[in-house]
Amino acid sequence: MASTSDVKKEDSPVWQYVPIADYRLPAAPVIQTARNSLSVLQRLFKRDEAETDTLLKQADELRMLPRWQLERIAPALDWKNAAEGLNAQLADWLEQESPEQSIIFLVGPPHSGCVEILTTWTEQQAWQMLKSPSPEQVMAGDGAWLSDQNNQRNWVLPGLEKVYLRHAAGLNLIRRFLDRACSGNLGRGIIGCDSWAWAFIRHVWHGRQPVALALQAFQQTQLVEIFQRMADSADNGPLFFRQSDNGRYVLPPPETSEGPAKMSNFLQLLAAHSRGNVGIAWALWRASLRTEPDVSANEENGKEDRKQLGQTIWVAPWGQLKFPSLPSGSGRDEAFVLHTLLLHNGMPGEFLQQLLPLSPSRTMEMLFRLEGAGLASRHYDDWRVTPLGYPAVRQFLQANGYLVDQF
Numbered sequence: 001m002a003s004t005s006d007v008k009k010e011d012s013p014v015w016q017y018v019p020i021a022d023y024r025l026p027a028a029p030v031i032q033t034a035r036n037s038l039s040v041l042q043r044l045f046k047r048d049e050a051e052t053d054t055l056l057k058q059a060d061e062l063r064m065l066p067r068w069q070l071e072r073i074a075p076a077l078d079w080k081n082a083a084e085g086l087n088a089q090l091a092d093w094l095e096q097e098s099p100e101q102s103i104i105f106l107v108g109p110p111h112s113g114c115v116e117i118l119t120t121w122t123e124q125q126a127w128q129m130l131k132s133p134s135p136e137q138v139m140a141g142d143g144a145w146l147s148d149q150n151n152q153r154n155w156v157l158p159g160l161e162k163v164y165l166r167h168a169a170g171l172n173l174i175r176r177f178l179d180r181a182c183s184g185n186l187g188r189g190i191i192g193c194d195s196w197a198w199a200f201i202r203h204v205w206h207g208r209q210p211v212a213l214a215l216q217a218f219q220q221t222q223l224v225e226i227f228q229r230m231a232d233s234a235d236n237g238p239l240f241f242r243q244s245d246n247g248r249y250v251l252p253p254p255e256t257s258e259g260p261a262k263m264s265n266f267l268q269l270l271a272a273h274s275r276g277n278v279g280i281a282w283a284l285w286r287a288s289l290r291t292e293p294d295v296s297a298n299e300e301n302g303k304e305d306r307k308q309l310g311q312t313i314w315v316a317p318w319g320q321l322k323f324p325s326l327p328s329g330s331g332r333d334e335a336f337v338l339h340t341l342l343l344h345n346g347m348p349g350e351f352l353q354q355l356l357p358l359s360p361s362r363t364m365e366m367l368f369r370l371e372g373a374g375l376a377s378r379h380y381d382d383w384r385v386t387p388l389g390y391p392a393v394r395q396f397l398q399a400n401g402y403l404v405d406q407f
Contacts, residue, residue: 217276
């Protein structure tokens with residue numbers, strides 16, 4: 001990789017950005033060295049805290065949190081602090097009138113907030129946001145889109161994965177764009193790129209090596225801070241997050257005179273399972289939260305009592321969580337669809353049909369099959385791998401010899 005001397009190295013407490021070479025996955029909570037595979041981790045998760053205390057809550061005694069409560073205690077991630085952390089990281093580079101590197105890349109895995117962080121940062125700094133080409137423009141190698149980027153100053157392209165298609169006719173535009181951008185002909189810019197697209201692009205484009213940063217993987221301590229801030233913002237009185245099978249605290253409880261609280265290692269397991277991806281960890285966190293059936297779903301009922309006395313939010317242990325998995329008999333066709341979705345960070349079904357060596361009807365059959373398994377979802381016609389299903393999908397593709405990202 002190119003020198004990172006232009007990039008400030010001071011880290012923010014939670015949102016830390018590092019050169020890709022310095023990216024580190026969270027450590028799994030094991031003493032002995034184990035193979036880095038999902039199957040090994042799952043076996044370890046099921047043995048979480050074998051020395052369990054007195055059983056507190058059976059699974060059938062609890063229910064999922066109502067949506068209104070989820071939105072209060074685990075709302076959508078706010079990317080403002082992440083954008084401010086990125087700005088601090090780039091401070092020296094931004095202050096230089098003619099930096100050695102005119103382009104900085106920000107690379108991140110699916111659902112980790114790369115596009116959202118750059119969009120927020122662009123709004124904060126009043127830079128120019130470049131619009132990605134349409135799939136039709138990519139397939140046509142549309143020179144007009146490339147010409148539109150001439151003479152831009154201080155620009156951001158949040159999703160490089162939308163500038164190519166894995167097709168014989170879909171690589172020309174991105175090669176030309178990267179050649180011009182990394183040679184300095186397009187001025188100063190920041191390019192965001194999904195990690196799967198990055199892995200593929202590095203195989204098909206061999207231009208000047210750019211400076212590439214990544215949001216450092218989240219460890220247990222960072223997840224504690226993120227989730228605690230969310231809970232505190234609910235203004236709903238003290239909240240006690242406890243693991244339902246043994247009562248251990250998942251988030252540190254409010255200060256009491258009872259002495260040190262027994263803590264669960266749930267968030268350490270969560271960090272390892274999500275590979276430090278904060279967006280996936282957040283989705284799994286929401287899926288793990290439970291409440292007792294006799295706690296009213298009415299937001300106003302008992303509100304004052306909860307503020308004074310506090311409320312317990314139960315967290316399901318790993319052995320009781322059900323993650324999406326590949327349907328029985330999954331093979332080449334499912335892998336083709338999933339891999340292509342990840343390489344492009346999602347795409348419309350119409351264009352997915354053009355890229356795959358499958359009939360259109362077979363492609364749609366696979367999409368609906370994966371949707372039914374919780375591994376893929378669609379917003380209008382744009383299909384993506386789901387955050388809850390992503391860990392299983394990544395392990396499946398890696399086990400079958402497909403190109404995967406390094407995150």
